[in-house]
Amino acid sequence: MRRYTSLLLTSFLLLLIVVTGSAYLAGAGHDKERRPMQEFTVYTTLPAEHVSILTAAYEKQHGVRVNFVPLSSDNILSRLKEQATGDNNGACAMVLADRETLMKAASAGVLVPYLSQAGDQVASDFREENGYWVGVWYDPIVFCVNKDYLKTQAQIPDTWMELAQKKHVRIGVTDFLAADASANLLISMIAQYGDAAAYDIWRQIHPKVVQYARYLSNPVRQAGMGEVDISIAVESETIRYMQDGYPLQVVYPADGTAAMVTGTAIAFKAGEKDAVAAKEFADWLLTDDAQLALQEQGFYFVPTNPGTLAYKSFAGKNMILFNQPGLFSTEQKHDFLDRWVKEIRFK
Structure with missing residues (x-):
């Protein structure tokens, strides 16, 4: 009788442990779902169909959400100037835009330099010498x-x-x-x-x-x-x-x-955490992963990073511009x- 009582008690304790553990894991899962995903804002001149591909691929791979705000070149410059003077502080972390917009933004003093190993591989024709912007494709x-x-x-x-x-x-x-x-x-x-x-x-x-x-x-x-x-x-x-x-x-x-050159730049007075996330995203845009995401949806651009397989596969990578x-x-x-x-x- 004692043996059966002991077995019943042991079974009950095991069941209690399993139920408690399942409840804990379920709760932890819900907490994870409720935990806000890291995200930051990017001003862009690119078409919506391009940026939707990029943000979906990056969020899937890195768990970070990129909130793209499509704007005209003039509107990007005006918003960056507002942010630089403190009127719109921290609203934007990065710019993904055509080269002319980036050049104007650099001249206006509304960007901060960012140098990385990935960006350093890009030819000088496709980047600002002090790191204020870097081309990612053209x-x-x-x-x-x-x-x-x-x-x-x-x-x-x-x-x-x-x-x-x-x-x-x-x-x-x-x-x-x-x-x-x-x-x-x-x-x-x-x-x-x-x-x-x-x-x-x-x-x-x-x-x-x-x-x-x-x-x-x-x-x-x-x-x-x-x-x-x-x-x-x-x-x-x-x-x-x-x-x-x-x-x-x-x-x-x-x-x-x-050629239409597209590049990245880090905004002046971006939040510290957002700036770190934006720099990681800027480096990702120079990888094969970004090009593959675009190519899978039928968009074929020439990468500026010569170290990628995508760059090496383009027959016209040595074309004269x-x-x-x-x-x-x-x-x-x-x-x-x-x-x-x-x-x-x-x-």
């Missing part, structure tokens, strides 16, 4: 050539002047007034060649343009469908269509081309585009 303009047209030609133009002088060719391009990347091409060519030479190139190209597209993807689709022979297009869209099986080939302009910065005022850019409209587009 998207160059290329010649997107239909492969059937390619077979009929002894030589394909690989410079802007050769393309301008090429006879009997149908060209696709996105309207300069429709997309920043397209407008950046004209502005960059003016900075590189001077306005007279740049406009002369486009005067010769204009009669061969089948249609000025509204979106960056349209000229690539036109080339892939054989509606044009050569498109002047961003490489990211060209590679995306090639991955989908369209008969296209990329030709990199041998005399240089424009225009080296004259187009640091024109907003008014000057408007005038350049207005002149193109009046003298070329609708003349």
Whole structure:
């Protein structure tokens, strides 16, 4: 009888331990769920579809939430200035934006330098020498050539002047007034060649343009469908269509081309904890993990970090980019585009 009583008591104690332990673990799990996730704010000029991919991948891998706030370049600068003067202290930890916005922010004194081993690998052309901003990827303009047209030609133009002088060719391009990347091409060519030479190139190209597209993807689709022979297009869209099986080939302009560079910077007066998290995120954007997250969703940019596998896989990683910065005022850019409209587009 005593033995049975002892066994019952032992069983009861074991059951009590199991129930108590389960309750503790369940409670601990709920506490973990209730514990607020670390998060910080990033101002960005990127499209929502890009930043949603990045924040989802980073949160999954690191358990940190990145709150992106899409803004225009001017709004980013004004908010950073408010934060720097104390009116909006700690609101933003980092900026992920185009190079021109970052350069203006650095000149305005609203950024703090950040140097890291990952950022130090980036070529000097893609970063500010004192660490105020670092490029993470870029998207160059290329010649997107239909492969059937390619077979009929002894030589394909690989410079802007050769393309301008090429006879009997149908060209696709996105309207300069429709997309920043397209407008950046004209502005960059003016900075590189001077306005007279740049406009002369486009005067010769204009009669061969089948249609000025509204979106960056349209000229690539036109080339892939054989509606044009050569498109002047961003490489990211060209590679995306090639991955989908369209008969296209990329030709990199041998005399240089424009590119939209995207980079990171740490905001002045960011909170201490947020600044640490932002720096870790900035380094992550220079890794293969970030590129893989984008590529899995069909976005193919050229990484600036030569140590990544993604960088080594790009055939055009050694392409020539225009080296004259187009640091024109907003008014000057408007005038350049207005002149193109009046003298070329609708003349």
